[in-house]
Amino acid sequence: MRITATAVTHPAGLAAKPSWLLTQAGARAGRLVADGFAALDAHGYHYRLLAELDECGPASQATLGRQCGIDRSDVVAVVNELAARELVERGPDPEDRRRNVITLTPAGKRQLRRLERQLARVQDELLAPLSAGEREVLARLLGRVLDHHTAPAPE
């Protein structure tokens, strides 16, 4: 748990660049979220996979990775860690013997609920200076930027 509070006087030129602001705010957000998750013995990848499983049900590792944007090789490690904590189960897929079927356990679901509450707390701290309406606007703008860069491909 880091509590760093570097008092920074941003030079005016930098502070005006949206990409700078985005990377910096993103980094801040990432750190807050990571610290929050760490307090529950979890990482961002853990949360993402658990949330995916909860929403879409059991799936193969490749599918999981594709759907929540985690590289297949990282999925292996994360599933290992989640399985070691008994938050997911890894079983063979009878219909395709290359695959593993990953399933959320009841304990996994409980942990996911904890992580969601933690995320909500962190979010509140992160967006403290913004009103509810402003948070809405921010989310919508970020969503559009993200969409434009995560789903550009179907040519």
Added chain:
Amino acid sequence: MRITATAVTHPAGLAAKPSWLLTQAGARAGRLVADGFAALDAHGYHYRLLAELDECGPASQATLGRQCGIDRSDVVAVVNELAARELVERGPDPEDRRRNVITLTPAGKRQLRRLERQLARVQDELLAPLSAGEREVLARLLGRVLDHHTAPAPE
């Protein structure tokens, strides 16, 4: 130079969380910016330090780090790299023999200008789906979030 275009179908629950959007959009932005800088043999830290020096003039490493949010120990490495490329000069401070005075060279200034142009290009790509007004709004909201978390200290 990465051109990854992971076609991701974000689960609805995740896509709604502002902190998730922020970290994801921040990551995207960071990658685009990093790739753009890499094409000019530079990193984000290089740009930040050069920009700081250009705006505020020669400074010690500790001051530089404080003003642009880079850790002291990282400043050492970055200054090493910039000095090796002769973009900055590292000299002793006659008034305080603990310190080094870092100075921007003419070549450093030229490189900074290139990086600024590159950053502008990347920004345009990044924010392509947003109008000028929306970019303004986004920048202002992010700025407020950032301020709240980078200058929380004067209690």
Added chain:
DNA sequence: CCTATATCAGGGGAACTGACATAC
């Protein structure tokens, strides 16, 4: 044959921590 899956080994940049000698 070619593709997809799971796995492993590893790199690379960003951010951070802890320790240390030196100078104030």
Added chain:
DNA sequence: CGTATGTCAGTTACCCTGATATAG
């Protein structure tokens, strides 16, 4: 003395690249 500075060594989370064995 305590604090600030520069330096070094090392760590972590995330993202990515390659290779391999195996199953479709």
